[in-house]
Amino acid sequence: MSIRSVWNIPPELKGRRIGVRFFSHLGACVEHQSPSGPVPSRVPNAVWDFIIDELRDEPDTLVACMFVCKAWYSRSKHHLRIEDNTVLSGRDEVLRLARLARVIRPMHVGTISLKLTFLALSAAMFCGNVSSSLWGIALRGGEWMPGTPRNIFLHLSAFATVSQLELHDVVFPSIATFGRLVCALTGLTDLCLSGVSFSDARTSVPSQKRWATPEKLHHIRIDWSRSPNVSDTLRALSATQAAEHCQHISPMSAGDIPLCCIQDSSLQKVFDSAGDSLRELWLDLRHSLPEASLDDVHAQELVDAHMNVSHNTGLQALNIRTNLRRPKMHPRHLLWLPRLISHVPNTSIREVNVMFETNGDLPDGSLRLIYEDIVEDAIGLSQALRECAELDNVLSSAHYSSLASVAFAVRLRSEAIYPNKTKSERWTKSVSRLFPKLHKRGILRAEIYDMMEVPASPPWRGKHGLQGKADR
Known part of the structure; x- marks a missing residue:
């Protein structure tokens, strides 16, 4: 429901972005004129709360509503609130956060948690708005689709403040794609891997890769108990040189290093990749x-x-x-x-x-x-x-x-x-x-x-x- 379908907006405001400067017009909705002057509206607050709830996807209007009265302020601010750990479960929530980012300046997001499917959309929508306050990204579930735009890595490179990346139960088409994702976040310091797998686990990474490993990627944590094939994850770390500057290697939870990871030398290759940085x-x-x-x-x-x-x-x-x-x-x-x-x-x-x-x-x-x-x-x-x-x-x-x-x-x-x-x-x-x-x-x-x-x-x-x- 649009604000223009709730109130009769004057012609001079139609087609214009409603902001704080027009909140006086919204104030007319909570009072009406009488011979003795303005009289507060008798419409119950519950009705106004319902109307404001319908406007939760219009951040411009919510900002204007905050300045009408105390009752509207608290209700409007509730819909403009951003959690430190924001969970984006679908496309609509990604778009809503992007709209909020354009209205609330500066906006502190902290971390976002979403499926790998929505990463390309989020990178494009948040680039330049949310990227300056974002410090953590958690990708939980999903598969990297073949049609993913290639400029996703360019968009992710704008997230210079992101220091932590968590990958939980995600599937990459190749080890090279995993490496490009990690290296696109140039400010990365902490990488957490749990249940990472590959459609094609062959180490087809160019010997002279065109991307540089984040220099501050000092901590890598691995969940030994949940990865479908931990050896593939370890080979990805060494093949992409993601562990080149790693100073700390530790488990994410109680588990056990599989014997196969030792026998096939995938763990040893990570040690060799870290070298004297460890x-x-x-x-x-x-x-x-x-x-x-x-x-x-x-x-x-x-x-x-x-x-x-x-x-x-x-x-x-x-x-x-x-x-x-x-x-x-x-x-x-x-x-x-x-x-x-x-x-x-x-x-x-x-x-x-x-x-x-x-x-x-x-x-x-x-x-x-x-x-x-x-x-x-x-x-x-x-x-x-x-x-x-x-x-x-x-x-x-x-x-x-x-x-x-x-x-x-x-x-x-x-x-x-x-x-x-x-x-x-x-x-x-x-x-x-x-x-x-x-x-x-x-x-x-x-x-x-x-x-x-x-x-x-x-x-x-x-x-x-x-x-x-x-x-x-």
Whole structure:
């Protein structure tokens, strides 16, 4: 419904854009003339609210209505409100936001969440209006259609303030299209990938590509549990050089790096692509390597060829998460761990953190038993750690002069049980006996935490923090 069909607009206003300067005419609608002067209209406010609701897609008129009276102000402002996280579920909502952007200056949008199908329309409509206030784009579902306009990348290049891009359950026609999308957002700093797939996963990216990787793309997060084929996602990151300046690689949620991603070298290619830019690496190896039944030779070959971080000469923090096993951990459960850690560059590494977590499907009644088993070593964790004893000689070497912390932490899924000081000291002493040189150097940490209490970043991280490439 148009404003011109609700009120009888004077001829001089017809065909003109109604703005704030004409709000006095709208004010005549809430009062009428009488012999004694203007008298407020007796029309109930509910009727005016209904009329304003019908005008929710006419932002020019809503701005004018805000200046008529207090009742109209609050109702009109409600329809002009923009959420920090705007969800655009269809074409009409994209067009409405574009109209609001032309009226409200400046307009703060924050982030938008939409399907991949509407990305081309949004890029064209928001370019120049919303782009200056937008800092995040989340694409949730959809497929990149063959008829998508090619100038979409030119429109996206105007969104210089966008620093975060999330891709959830989206399908690209090729790896090259994925790379062009990522590189079109020149201000990108954070890339989140969950369920990304490709119609054609062949790495048909020109060796001399015409687009440049965002220089500030320092953080890449991957959902290992939801991607249809994580190997394709990893190959896309390396083939498009999207990880060229990456400083942090971490998981989006609790998951496990599939063994196939390790064996086919797709993970190793991402490490190689990041090179000396990589500062912090999170590896979730709860099941893949521990359950691979590796012997000494195969463990060394697999890690040396497919999980080698020796070329990441700027790496400062290596974080590894794995699971505890009940009722008894196999003595060779951690056979792969010392080989993996021994590859960290000795000139830059500052902290190595190994976190053991309980299985999520254990009943609450067994949690206390797990805690007692850890302290009493009934679960066999200390026996499994003996396979890592060689790290005591490797990491205590004078070559690791920057190393400030080597931590072995246990995280329990218990909200009511907190380890007392005496039992925690027993666990600390047990680990100290396995790594006496690291303990003597004063950099060994052994802790037991409630999983609900542990912060996202390692609690033992010191004040030194992690330096970027420019800080070194």
